[in-house]
Amino acid sequence: QVHLVQSGAEVRKPGASVKVSCKASGYTFTVNDIHWVRQAPGQGLEWMGRINPNNGGTKFAQKFHGRVTMTRDTSISTAYMELSRLRSDDTAVYYCAREDIVLVTGIYYYQMDVWGQGTTVTVSS
Amino acid sequence: DIQMTQSPSSLSASVGDTVTIACRASQSVNKHLNWYQCKPGKAPKLLIYAASSLQSGVPSRFSGGGSGTDFTLTISSLHPEDFATYYCQQTFITWTFGQGTKVEIK
Numbered sequence: 001q002v003h004l005v006q007s008g009a010e011v012r013k014p015g016a017s018v019k020v021s022c023k024a025s026g027y028t029f030t031v032n033d034i035h036w037v038r039q040a041p042g043q044g045l046e047w048m049g050r051i052n053p054n055n056g057g058t059k060f061a062q063k064f065h066g067r068v069t070m071t072r073d074t075s076i077s078t079a080y081m082e083l084s085r086l087r088s089d090d091t092a093v094y095y096c097a098r099e100d101i102v103l104v105t106g107i108y109y110y111q112m113d114v115w116g117q118g119t120t121v122t123v124s125s
Numbered sequence: 126d127i128q129m130t131q132s133p134s135s136l137s138a139s140v141g142d143t144v145t146i147a148c149r150a151s152q153s154v155n156k157h158l159n160w161y162q163c164k165p166g167k168a169p170k171l172l173i174y175a176a177s178s179l180q181s182g183v184p185s186r187f188s189g190g191g192s193g194t195d196f197t198l199t200i201s202s203l204h205p206e207d208f209a210t211y212y213c214q215q216t217f218i219t220w221t222f223g224q225g226t227k228v229e230i231k
Contacts, residue, residue, distance in 0.1 A: 035220075037169075044225040045161070045169065045212050061219065062126065095168060102174060104156075109175040110216040111159045115168035 002026040004034075004096050004116035011122045017084040020119045022096030029077035030054040033099040035112055036070065036081045038092040046092075050099065051079055086123045093118040127151050127215050131223035137231040142203050146226045148196040148213035157217040160189055160198045163210045163225070172211075173198065200228070 007021040022034060035050040049060035051070040058070045069082040079096060097112035128151040138144050148158065156176040161169040171180045173189035176196055186201040200207055208230050213223040 037222075039163075045163070045214075045222040047214075047220045047222060059219070061221075097169075100174075102178070104175045104178060107156075107175075109157060109178075110220075111171055111174040111180075111214075112161075112169075113171050113180065115170075118168055 002098065002114045004098060004114055006094075006096060006116040006119045009120040009122070011124065012086050013125055014087055014123055016086050016123075017082060018086060018121050019080055019082040020094050020096075020121070022079045022081070022116050024077045024079070024098070027098075029072075030074055032101075034070075034072070034079040035097045035099055036068075037095045037097060037112070039095070040089065040092040043092075048081070048094075053079060083121075086121075088123050091121065091123045093120050095119075127154060127218055127221055129213055129215055129221055129223035131211075131213055131226045133226060134224065135227040135229060137229045138203055139231045140203055140205055143199065143201045144203060144228060145200075146198045146211055146213075146228075148191075148198070148223050150194045150196075150215055150217075153193045154215040154217035156192045157215055158189075158191070158196050159214045159216065160187075161212045161214065162207075163212060169212070203228075 003025045005023045030053045033050045036048040053072045072079045096116040098114040100113035130149045132147045158176045160173040163169045177189045188199045210225045210227045
């Protein structure tokens with residue numbers, strides 16, 4: 001069975017950084033991109049970016065450019081998301097999710113089929 | 126970025142009702158459109174991908190349609206466990222989600 005298991009809850013002060021881990025099991029880690037999505041209290045889902053575990057290539061949503069870093073350690077099938085210069089509005093549940101690719105009538109389609117359990121990050125002075 | 130707008134933002138329905146949620150993209154995303162179900166304290170769950178393909182294990186009362194800029198998610202005969210928030214997501218260019226539609230019990 002495919003699983004993504006994330007690290008535990010974190011509390012940080014404004015201006016600090018936080019690093020969340022996402023350990024994959026049940027499949028070949030380097031085959032599927034890992035995405036990061038967050039949900040602030042009472043708000044919707046927000047896509048942050050993704051990492052290709054095979055080559056380390058990344059792509060981020062524009063609003064996170066310069067503040068987010070995504071890395072991976074293939075030896076332990078783990079992806080990481082680090083967010084710096086934290087603000088109170090970064091308080092959210094952060095999810096990692098596996099990208100799945102399906103061929104439908106000759107076109108490849110992308111979706112997030114397996115999700116981690118979420119990591120609560122609280123930013124408070 | 127492509128903006129995704131869902132309507133309504135919330136709706137009230139009874140068990141057994143059929144509900145339809147709309148999602149509009151600010152530009153064409155062809156059929157690169159997914160639907161997710163979110164419940165408090167749980168990770169999102171993929172329901173529909175490629176606009177109309179049912180994810181494995183998802184009940185057939187869920188269906189999706191549309192292409193280009195206009196899409197729908199229909200839940201036929203609501204079950205108690207279907208009361209949740211639903212999000213559309215485009216994966217055509219720099220992935221983005223809609224703002225969500227909360228389906229509440231009437």
